Amino acid sequence: MVAEACIEGKPGVGGHAACLLLVPPLIKYAAGPLLGPAMLKGAAAAAGLHVRLIDMNIRYLRDRLTQSNVSDLVGDHDRDTAALRRIEEAWLAEARDWLPSAPQTERVRVDACSAAMYEFEEIEHAAQKLAASVHGSWMERLLSEHARPSCVGVSIMFSGQVIWALATAIVANRIWPSVPVLAGGAHITALKDEIAADSRYGRHFDRFVFGYAETTFVDAVRSYSRGVVLPEECVKAGERCVRIARSDGNVAPEFEGLDHYRRERTTLPAQFSRGCAYGKCRFCTYPAVEGAYHTLEESPVNAVIDLAAEIGGAVSFKDSLIVGKRLESLSRLIAGRVQWSACTKLHPWLNAENLAAIRQNGCRTLELGVETFVGASQRFIGKVQTRELFESVLTDASQAGVGLVVNTITGFPFEAPDEAEREYEAIRSLVDRVGGGRCKVEHNRFELERRAPLATDRGIRVTRSWPWSSLLDWEEAERPIGRGVSLPILG
Numbered sequence: 001m002v003a004e005a006c007i008e009g010k011p012g013v014g015g016h017a018a019c020l021l022l023v024p025p026l027i028k029y030a031a032g033p034l035l036g037p038a039m040l041k042g043a044a045a046a047a048g049l050h051v052r053l054i055d056m057n058i059r060y061l062r063d064r065l066t067q068s069n070v071s072d073l074v075g076d077h078d079r080d081t082a083a084l085r086r087i088e089e090a091w092l093a094e095a096r097d098w099l100p101s102a103p104q105t106e107r108v109r110v111d112a113c114s115a116a117m118y119e120f121e122e123i124e125h126a127a128q129k130l131a132a133s134v135h136g137s138w139m140e141r142l143l144s145e146h147a148r149p150s151c152v153g154v155s156i157m158f159s160g161q162v163i164w165a166l167a168t169a170i171v172a173n174r175i176w177p178s179v180p181v182l183a184g185g186a187h188i189t190a191l192k193d194e195i196a197a198d199s200r201y202g203r204h205f206d207r208f209v210f211g212y213a214e215t216t217f218v219d220a221v222r223s224y225s226r227g228v229v230l231p232e233e234c235v236k237a238g239e240r241c242v243r244i245a246r247s248d249g250n251v252a253p254e255f256e257g258l259d260h261y262r263r264e265r266t267t268l269p270a271q272f273s274r275g276c277a278y279g280k281c282r283f284c285t286y287p288a289v290e291g292a293y294h295t296l297e298e299s300p301v302n303a304v305i306d307l308a309a310e311i312g313g314a315v316s317f318k319d320s321l322i323v324g325k326r327l328e329s330l331s332r333l334i335a336g337r338v339q340w341s342a343c344t345k346l347h348p349w350l351n352a353e354n355l356a357a358i359r360q361n362g363c364r365t366l367e368l369g370v371e372t373f374v375g376a377s378q379r380f381i382g383k384v385q386t387r388e389l390f391e392s393v394l395t396d397a398s399q400a401g402v403g404l405v406v407n408t409i410t411g412f413p414f415e416a417p418d419e420a421e422r423e424y425e426a427i428r429s430l431v432d433r434v435g436g437g438r439c440k441v442e443h444n445r446f447e448l449e450r451r452a453p454l455a456t457d458r459g460i461r462v463t464r465s466w467p468w469s470s471l472l473d474w475e476e477a478e479r480p481i482g483r484g485v486s487l488p489i490l491g
């Protein structure tokens with residue numbers, strides 16, 4: 001019965017939806033629903049408002065995935081990477097026909113379409129084309145299954161959804177002219193200053209919400225339904241107003257359409273804290289986007305665990321970082337009812353005894369931000385961790401049977417490529433040797449993000465930005481000597 005709090009269709013909630021909450025493609029993940037939209041729906045349900053959550057992303061993926069494999073890892077890395085990449089590639093090939101050639105960049109190495117590295121008009125042109133295509137007809141059919149809502153919410157987690165999100169707003173307005181469209185999500189929060197400064201962001205979205213927004217969302221849906229003044233945190237683009245939304249991380253998320261996700265070990269998301277307890281990594285945007293660190297209550301987490309246990313699923317914790325003591329509490333709370341995963345950081349707490357205990361209580365995967373063992377880069381990014389600690393955590397996790405996803409990054413500013421490559425290969429061979437087959441090394445190239453502290457570092461000169469992209473192009477400006485002292489680059 002506890003899990004009832006997490007499933008759509010609670011007693012007394014039904015009928016005409018006050019808001020359609022949409023998750024546009026394309027996110028390469030099919031094992032389970034996203035947490036943010038489910039939290040908004042849960043908050044609305046608790047306030048007696050009926051919100052329908054349409055995960056267009058999973059429907060898009062489902063139509064194209066021929067099979068669903070379950071990996072040894074639980075969490076974000078539990079996916080059929082090759083199949084999802086093929087789906088993304090096919091979409092990007094279509095989208096490139098509607099966009100100019102990719103911009104030449106100094107440092108950015110990711111796909112320009114996926115990172116939305118185009119001007120306003122170029123992105124909007126692609127969105128118009130998408131809305132007019134067979135995909136637009138598909139979106140129209142999905143939305144037309146519902147009566148006209150008082151408002152539409154679009155959740156945008158990353159840049160790869162931007163063209164789809166704009167097209168969704170265009171289609172929603174085609175079906176229901178003048179229906180207000182509200183945009184929010186992590187990507188919108190990352191662009192908050194730019195949105196506040198430029199009305200062009202508002203050509204297809206009526207209002208924007210920045211940050212976690214359960215309370216503001218409920219008030220906004222109620223205001224739209226009653227035709228009264230919106231909460232002041234629902235801002236218009238270009239009005240020079242950045243108000244962070246009011247949040248409530250202690251509501252029980254409400255999931256909708258669970259049968260659309262992978263049937264085998266459907267993975268439900270949960271959160272035991274918001275923000276990052278460390279918060280010092282200068283390449284990372286999470287502290288800026290998520291706000292100050294605070295812990296959350298056990299009861300909503302418990303409801304998600306109960307539901308996951310009922311459906312034979314797993315739980316993936318979406319906290320930026322769960323510190324050792326909190327992993328211990330979580331582990332006791334879960335008590336082996338489900339398999340689960342979490343993100344943490346190298347720490348002596350991750351020893352043989354503690355890792356064996358969390359494994360016994362269901363922990364199957366920990367994601368670790370190891371990043372690099374290039375000493376100068378560690379100091380530059382503010383994340384100094386020892387090789388010895390890494391090796392001992394790897395050994396103990398392997399013996400305990402806890403899988404590790406080891407995140408690494410190369411290409412930091414002022415980093416010697418050959419040294420970075422050597423250190424990366426050393427991590428890989430250590431994982432191959434000690435990791436016992438349950439560990440995976442994930443490699444990314446450093447990209448400069450708008451909200452990362454490094455974006456305003458005097459050692460880095462930003463050379464280009466794009467309105468809908470969170471990435472910045474850059475070049476090295478001043479070489480750091482120790483902490484906070486820089487020299488100009490000569491020649």
Ligand code: SF4
Nearest residue numbers: 276279280281284320
């Ligand atoms: S990289 Fe991880 S530990 Fe570092 S600030 Fe970001 S979330 Fe926190």
